[in-house]
Amino acid sequence: MAVRVVAAAPLLALVVTSAQQPPPPSVRYEQHVFAGGNPPPAGTLENPLAGDKRAAADGEKLFSAFNCDGCHALGAVGGQGPSLADGRWRYGGADGAIFQSIYYGRPRGMPAFGGVLPPEAIWRLVTYLQTLTPATDPATVSW
Amino acid sequence: MIASTLLVVILAQSATPDQWTMPAKDYSATRYSALAQINASNVRRLRATWSFSTGVLAGHEGQPLVVNQTMYVVTPYPNVLYAFDLTQEGYPLRWKYRPNVDAVAIGMACCDVVNRGAFFADGKIVYNLLDGHTVAIDAATGKQVWNTQVADIRQGESTPMAPLVVRDRVIVGTAGGEYGVRGWVKGLDLATGRILWTAYNAGPDAEVLARPETFKPFYDTGPSLGEKTWPPDGWKHGGAPVWGWLSYDPALDLFYYGTGNPAPYNAEQRPGDNKWATSVLARRPADGALVWAYQFTPADNWDYDSVQEMILADLKVKGRTRKVLVHFDKNGFAYTIDRATGEVLVAEPYVVVNWAKRVDLKTGRPEVDPAKLTGASRGSVKDICPTLEGGKNQQPAAYSPRTGLFYVPTNNMCMDYQTTPTTYIVGTPFIGLNAPYKPGPGGNLGALIAWNAAAGKQVWAIREKYPVWSGALATAGGLVFYGTLDGWFKAVDAKTGSALWKFKVGSGVVGNPITFTGPDGKQYLAVYAGIGGDWALLAGDVRSDDPADVRPPLSVMPDIARHTSLGGIVWLFAL
Numbered sequence: 001m002a003v004r005v006v007a008a009a010p011l012l013a014l015v016v017t018s019a020q021q022p023p024p025p026s027v028r029y030e031q032h033v034f035a036g037g038n039p040p041p042a043g044t045l046e047n048p049l050a051g052d053k054r055a056a057a058d059g060e061k062l063f064s065a066f067n068c069d070g071c072h073a074l075g076a077v078g079g080q081g082p083s084l085a086d087g088r089w090r091y092g093g094a095d096g097a098i099f100q101s102i103y104y105g106r107p108r109g110m111p112a113f114g115g116v117l118p119p120e121a122i123w124r125l126v127t128y129l130q131t132l133t134p135a136t137d138p139a140t141v142s143w
Numbered sequence: 144m145i146a147s148t149l150l151v152v153i154l155a156q157s158a159t160p161d162q163w164t165m166p167a168k169d170y171s172a173t174r175y176s177a178l179a180q181i182n183a184s185n186v187r188r189l190r191a192t193w194s195f196s197t198g199v200l201a202g203h204e205g206q207p208l209v210v211n212q213t214m215y216v217v218t219p220y221p222n223v224l225y226a227f228d229l230t231q232e233g234y235p236l237r238w239k240y241r242p243n244v245d246a247v248a249i250g251m252a253c254c255d256v257v258n259r260g261a262f263f264a265d266g267k268i269v270y271n272l273l274d275g276h277t278v279a280i281d282a283a284t285g286k287q288v289w290n291t292q293v294a295d296i297r298q299g300e301s302t303p304m305a306p307l308v309v310r311d312r313v314i315v316g317t318a319g320g321e322y323g324v325r326g327w328v329k330g331l332d333l334a335t336g337r338i339l340w341t342a343y344n345a346g347p348d349a350e351v352l353a354r355p356e357t358f359k360p361f362y363d364t365g366p367s368l369g370e371k372t373w374p375p376d377g378w379k380h381g382g383a384p385v386w387g388w389l390s391y392d393p394a395l396d397l398f399y400y401g402t403g404n405p406a407p408y409n410a411e412q413r414p415g416d417n418k419w420a421t422s423v424l425a426r427r428p429a430d431g432a433l434v435w436a437y438q439f440t441p442a443d444n445w446d447y448d449s450v451q452e453m454i455l456a457d458l459k460v461k462g463r464t465r466k467v468l469v470h471f472d473k474n475g476f477a478y479t480i481d482r483a484t485g486e487v488l489v490a491e492p493y494v495v496v497n498w499a500k501r502v503d504l505k506t507g508r509p510e511v512d513p514a515k516l517t518g519a520s521r522g523s524v525k526d527i528c529p530t531l532e533g534g535k536n537q538q539p540a541a542y543s544p545r546t547g548l549f550y551v552p553t554n555n556m557c558m559d560y561q562t563t564p565t566t567y568i569v570g571t572p573f574i575g576l577n578a579p580y581k582p583g584p585g586g587n588l589g590a591l592i593a594w595n596a597a598a599g600k601q602v603w604a605i606r607e608k609y610p611v612w613s614g615a616l617a618t619a620g621g622l623v624f625y626g627t628l629d630g631w632f633k634a635v636d637a638k639t640g641s642a643l644w645k646f647k648v649g650s651g652v653v654g655n656p657i658t659f660t661g662p663d664g665k666q667y668l669a670v671y672a673g674i675g676g677d678w679a680l681l682a683g684d685v686r687s688d689d690p691a692d693v694r695p696p697l698s699v700m701p702d703i704a705r706h707t708s709l710g711g712i713v714w715l716f717a718l
Contacts, residue, residue: 064563064575065566066568066571067566067568068571069572070571070572070573071572079679080249080255080678083683083692083693086691088691090689108249109246109247109249109251111570116568138693138695141684141696143702
C-alpha cells in the first residue's frame, strides 16, 4: 500500500478534498449490484493494515472526520446505522466484507464512500472497526 | 363562491367531534375532543376492544385519522397506509397502499424512520413518504391520485412530518437539521400535487418570501435577516428544518410552524443569530408570504429546535383577551405569543432551565448564562438543562378550553455538551457532538404537566420514571390521555391530574391518542404502541429484530428494555 503513515496533516488534506469532491452517492442498491449476480472478490480482500495500531488510531479520526459517527454514534455503538462495535455484522465482518460495506455502501441507508475516500483510508477505518470487540458477551442481559 | 363553500366544509369538518380528520384534531392544534361519553366517573370501565399489528417495528409517532367510518393508519418507513372498515366486525381492511420508498431514507432520518401522520381533505388522504415524496391517496379506493417529489433525500432532506391542508393548499416541510439541509416549507396544489411556492427559512429575503410590504416582525428590523445573521454562505447548509407540527388561523389566514436547529452543532462555525432557525414563522397559505417571525433561541448553542406545535387559543392575559399561540419550546420556556403580531406576552420555564435566566419581554431575547455557552473551543460544558431532547420534544401537548389548561408531555434531563468542528459532506450528518444525558432534579426523567399559559404557571404534575414521549389528548369528559415509554396508556383527571385508569399496550407509547364515535354510536379511543423515535434517547437495546445489532443500554435508562421492546400496534378502547 502506498500510504503507510497517515498523520494529522494528510488526514486534514483528506477532509478538505472531500468537501470539493462529489458526495457519497446514496444510490438505490440495485444500481450497484454486480452484473450476472457475481459477488465482487470480497472474500479474498485482505486488510493490509490488520492489527496496525497507528492505522486504527487514524481510522478512529477518520470515523469522526467523515461523519461516520453522525450515523453510527460515537464509538460506533449504533444510531440510524447499526452498531459496528458489537462483534456482529449484517454483511459480514471479514476484512473484505467491511471494506465493501464502506466502499460500495449498503442498501438500507449506508452511503457509498468509495468516491470520497481512497482505499488506504477505508482500510484504516476497517482496522479501527476491527479493534472494537465487545468487552463481554452481549448476548445476555439480566436485571 | 367555491372558495367560501370549501372553507365552510373545512370548518364543519374539523368541528364535528365524531371524526378525526387532521393530525391535531383541529386547525388550532388543540387535540381537544368535545366527546364526553367516556368521563371521569366511568373511565375505570374502559377496556381494549381491538388491536392490529402494523407489521412495522420502528417508532410509531403520529396518530390515526377517522373519516366516514374508516380509520386510516400510516406506518413508519416503509409508510404503508391502511384503511380499516369500522362498520364491519374485526374492522377488516378496505384497502392498503404500499408505496415504493427509497431505503436510502433509513440513513437520512436522524431520529428513527418515523411518520407523524396524514391529513384528510377533499376526499384524499395526504401524507409524506420518508424519502421526500408527498402523496395524495383517494380515501375511498386507495388509489394514488398524485405523488410529488418535494425533498431531495440525497441532500439529507427527509419528510417525517404531517402535512397541513388549507383550502386547496398542501403545506409540507423538510427535516434534515442534522444533515445541513437548507430548511423550507412548500405549498402544493391539493388537486394536482404541483409545487406552487417554496419558502426557505434562511437566506436572501426573496427566497425566504419576506417582502417588505408583508413582513413585519415584532422585534427585529432590517432587510435580509435570514442572510445577515449568518457567516457568508452559512445559511446554505444551516439547517432550520421543519419536522414538527403546523397550525392555522382562518380569521387571520396565517399558518404557523416552528423551525429546527441551525447546523452544525458547533456554534463557532456559524457566528450570528442564525435566523430563522429555532423560530416560529407565520405565513400566508396561498403564496407562502412571511408575515412575522420570532426567534426563540438566537445563536442556538444547544440543539434547541422549535418545531413543537403552536396551539392557538383565546386567553385572558393580564386582564385582556388575546388571540395567542402557545408553544412549549425544546429550550424549556413556554411562550404565550400574540398570534397576529408575534409579540411575546408570557415566557416562563415549564421545566428546569439553566442556560438562560429569563426571557426579556421588551426585546424578546433570552438572558443567556455565559457559563452555559458551548462551542468547540469550550470543551465539554457541564450540566446544561434541559438536554437537546428538550423540555419537550415533538410530542404534542393538548389544550382543553373547558379547564383552560394545557397538558404537556415533558422531559426532565440535563446534559454535558461538547462539540467538535465538522466538515459538510453532502448526505452525511453535519453534527459533531458528544452530549451525555443525566436525570434532572428529582430523578424522574419525565412528567405530564398541566400549564396555565396566561399566567405562565404549572398547575399540577404527574411524575413519570421515563421521559413522556407520547402526545396528549384532552376531552370534554374531563379526561386527559397519554402514554409512557414503558408501555402504559393512561387516563387522568383533567382538573386534578389524579390517576384514573391505565392499560399496558405491548410497547412504549410515542404516538398521540385520538378519540372518535364509532358506527355503533360509542366513543372510542385510539393510540399507537411502538417505542422508538430517537436513537440518542433510546439506545436501541429495546430492539430484538436484528441479530447483528446489539446495543448497550443508555446510561439514564438502564432498564427500559426490561419493560418494552419494539412493536407497532394500533389499539382501540371503549366502555
